[in-house]
Amino acid sequence: MSEHESSHVPHTPHPPHTPHPTPHTLAILGAGAWGMTLAELARIRGHNVRVWSRQSGDRLQTILDGADVVISAVSMKGVRAVVEQVHAAAVSPQTIFVTATKGLDPASGNQSSLPLLPSQLWQAAFPAHPVAVLSGPNLSKEIQQGMPAATVVASQDRVAAETVQKALSSASFRVYTNPDTLGVELGGTLKNVIAIAVGTCDGLHLGTNAKAALVTRGLAEIIRVGSFWGAKPETFYGLSGLGDMLATCNSSLSRNYRVGYGLAQGRSLTDVLTHLEGTAEGINTTRVLIQLASQQAIAVPITHQVDRLLNGEITPQAAVEALMLRDYKAEIH
Known part of the structure; x- marks a missing residue:
């Protein structure tokens, strides 16, 4: 998921001259800050928006009926359950599924297979439907305040990607498309681990x-x-890779950054998480990524130190020293 603070979403200023697209019905699954921000972005574009959460008590089928686009903005730990609930309901054959979750599925991945990404869980359940990924440097509190931002919607189905692009684009929220679904999704997911490290550094x-x-x-x-996974290296220099990392590593609005910062201040991980609103997805991502790197012999020195730090095996100072004392090497191979 994107980094966000509060589920309260004030009205987002929207220039009146921006042309509105053909109205669609959008179902937003997840009423956290990011889900509510996406809902508001869609509403100001003139769409019919329905929001559902597992705590709302609303009937899911009612939310899904006639939905042209279903956007999932739930945390990684809830994705499997939500996919199963939606699969048990009925959706239109033309429905486009969009995942805005940034994480790795902890229940998958072994010696012979890679961990599953949210989009892959959705695609497995709905093989006949287009699935897209929404990811980018999107701190929801800034978007709620009407500050300009950009994001990427990635899908192998070009028409689906362009439909979502038109549905959410405005003068203050610019949406790009990209066919490299894997790279866009991994960029938004893996940067959360680096954000913990950078928070520690700060x-x-x-x-x-x-x-x-x-x-x-x-x-x-x-x-x-990402290259080992099969993504295009150039994708990581875009909004969902470098762009998202710059935002997450430079803002106290980022929950993953605040985890690292809190640990560097001498606080326990339990204490940091107790005072953190929402989920810091980088913690689970670190755990899953370390398992993958160990199985496939991928060098992940920063992730390795973050994992040791999160497990209480090393102090923040020692983690930094371990990175600085690594063997000399060339920057580019």
């Missing part, structure tokens, strides 16, 4: 040089993992 007040080095090497690590 919490230790190590300076701009250290932070710049960490972000740059973090991007190299993401590209290494």
